[in-house]
Amino acid sequence: MRNRPVHVxxxxxxxxxxxxAVALSPWITPYPPAAQDLTARLSPASGAHWLGTDHLGRDxxxxxxxxxxxxxxxxxxxxxxxxxxxxxxxxxxxRRRGWLDEFFTRTNDVFLALPExxxxxxxxAMMGSGYPSLxxxxxxxxxxxxxxxxxxxxxxxxxxxFIEAARVVGCTxxxxxxxxxxxxxxxxxxxxxxxxxxxLLISVGALSYLGLGVQPPQSDWGSMLAxxxxxxxxxxxxxxxxxxxxxxxxxxxxxxxxxxxxxxxxPVMPAAPAREAQNA
Numbered sequence: 001m002r003n004r005p006v007h008v009x010x011x012x013x014x015x016x017x018x019x020x021a022v023a024l025s026p027w028i029t030p031y032p033p034a035a036q037d038l039t040a041r042l043s044p045a046s047g048a049h050w051l052g053t054d055h056l057g058r059d060x061x062x063x064x065x066x067x068x069x070x071x072x073x074x075x076x077x078x079x080x081x082x083x084x085x086x087x088x089x090x091x092x093x094x095r096r097r098g099w100l101d102e103f104f105t106r107t108n109d110v111f112l113a114l115p116e117x118x119x120x121x122x123x124x125a126m127m128g129s130g131y132p133s134l135x136x137x138x139x140x141x142x143x144x145x146x147x148x149x150x151x152x153x154x155x156x157x158x159x160x161x162f163i164e165a166a167r168v169v170g171c172t173x174x175x176x177x178x179x180x181x182x183x184x185x186x187x188x189x190x191x192x193x194x195x196x197x198x199x200l201l202i203s204v205g206a207l208s209y210l211g212l213g214v215q216p217p218q219s220d221w222g223s224m225l226a227x228x229x230x231x232x233x234x235x236x237x238x239x240x241x242x243x244x245x246x247x248x249x250x251x252x253x254x255x256x257x258x259x260x261x262x263x264x265x266x267p268v269m270p271a272a273p274a275r276e277a278q279n280a
Contacts, residue, residue: 008259011252022072025065033066034217042235052237063219064241070220075201078138083193086146094154111144129212138200149192157184187264194257198250205246221246
């Protein structure tokens, strides 16, 4: 507690509360998220509807909680997949070196040269909207920061004396990677994953806003923003609620990620690995 800033503790508490509410949404939503009541359309906040209703009379709070399940789940899955794939590519590139390192480095540079959101939009548009295509697009476009960080740190760790000592005593390359290199990468990669989660959540919201996420009658925070936009002046809560939810979660995980990066001394997505490490 003493080493954790107050704003990080507040961010962690807010994030935990949001995640808990979303996880319990099937049991705590006051109304069925897709239930329509045209007589109560665009109702303001009240005791019956805490955040009002949308243009079809659906309860905004119920749809916000249900939509959070999709938004947070797809962002979390994309973070895990990109983290695992990027770390594996970065470590393999640093350990094998030679043509494999050159191939992965040039491939990484190509992906970094392309706007991530534009590439994801193109992939989802090609494969069609929906849960699987959105997850695949985010995974294909999001592994590069993890790969660059893992490669740079694996180069650094591989140049240390205890790695040479492990080779001398006969440790296999697989044992060296699992026992010595990956544990040194765990903290920095966790910090990177926390920061990337916020970015991926915003990407999910943006793609869903464009109609490439879940399809009606299901909801997520991005599609709620798009549906509420024409009625923003008549019913501000319908657009403020999902927008603030995305902002709050992204801000909280970013603050936590920055704190983890400082604690682990992790460079976040370094521009390039150190020349000394490459020549070691």
